[in-house]
Amino acid sequence: MSKDNTRTIEMYNNGGALEYINHKAIDPETDKWERLFKYVDTGLNGDRNKFIVEFGSGTGDLAKMLQDQSYDIVASDIVDDFLEEQQRMGINNVVKYNFLTDDFIKTFGKKADLIISWRNPHLNIEDVKKLFEVVYNGLNDDGLFIINFQNALVHPDAEIASDGTKYNYLILKDKQTQEKRFYAYYTKEDIDNFREGLFDIVEYHNEGGAEKLNWHVLTLKKK
Numbered sequence: 001m002s003k004d005n006t007r008t009i010e011m012y013n014n015g016g017a018l019e020y021i022n023h024k025a026i027d028p029e030t031d032k033w034e035r036l037f038k039y040v041d042t043g044l045n046g047d048r049n050k051f052i053v054e055f056g057s058g059t060g061d062l063a064k065m066l067q068d069q070s071y072d073i074v075a076s077d078i079v080d081d082f083l084e085e086q087q088r089m090g091i092n093n094v095v096k097y098n099f100l101t102d103d104f105i106k107t108f109g110k111k112a113d114l115i116i117s118w119r120n121p122h123l124n125i126e127d128v129k130k131l132f133e134v135v136y137n138g139l140n141d142d143g144l145f146i147i148n149f150q151n152a153l154v155h156p157d158a159e160i161a162s163d164g165t166k167y168n169y170l171i172l173k174d175k176q177t178q179e180k181r182f183y184a185y186y187t188k189e190d191i192d193n194f195r196e197g198l199f200d201i202v203e204y205h206n207e208g209g210a211e212k213l214n215w216h217v218l219t220l221k222k223k
């Protein structure tokens with residue numbers, strides 16, 4: 001687990017999560033959550049028998065929508081303020097879990113049919129490789145992995161770390177947070193390297209921003 005991810009979690013623990021949660025009152029992002037719900041629902045062909053685990057669920061909006069539509073979903077996070085918000089939202093299955101260090105099976109009890117990692121851009125190359133390994137081992141055969149990455153193409157000003165990670169420490173204009181946090185950016189080629197030997201692409205597109213390029217969105221299937 002990188003020092004950048006550790007630092008970002010510390011920031012969320014020290015008030016950053018509460019700022020993020022409070023920001024929902026200003027911008028509930030309803031359209032984005034509905035779009036993501038549809039994406040997941042389509043990826044699963046509406047099959048309610050699939051067991052879903054979400055990593056870094058944050059405010060829990062997606063997990064709540066899936067639960068409300070009778071999906072078997074466990075929300076997780078490593079930050080207590082987010083976990084409390086997920087419980088306040090009425091999510092039945094909420095688990096404290098660090099996806100870079102904690103044992104998947106011990107935490108969730110069984111393998112999943114779908115793992116979701118949505119808007120977790122605080123991961124350098126080493127962290128993403130670890131995430132892919134954890135997801136691969138946590139999925140049943142033919143299991144799906146839905147993940148998005150911030151697109152390096154729209155961040156040409158990014159700094160480059162010694163391990164090659166393209167990144168910035170930023171305060172986002174659209175989120176009212178006081179402290180900078182680590183954002184990593186990846187190209188489609190970077191993602192192809194991460195998934196090599198582990199996952200095939202089921203669906204890939206870009207979305208977000210005026211040019212609809214801000215994010216890479218992928219549904220991957222375990223090889």
Ligand SMILES: C[S@@+](CC[C@H](N)C(=O)[O-])C[C@H]1O[C@@H](n2cnc3c(N)ncnc32)[C@H](O)[C@@H]1O
Pocket residue numbers: 005009012055056057058059060076077078079082097098099100118119120121122
């Ligand atoms: C930008 S927020 C996104 C939250 C939510 N998925 C969303 O789309 O709004 C990133 C989330 O990832 C969580 N996170 C970051 N690193 C983590 C780790 N190593 N293990 C578990 N959660 C982590 C943070 O606590 C936070 O909830």
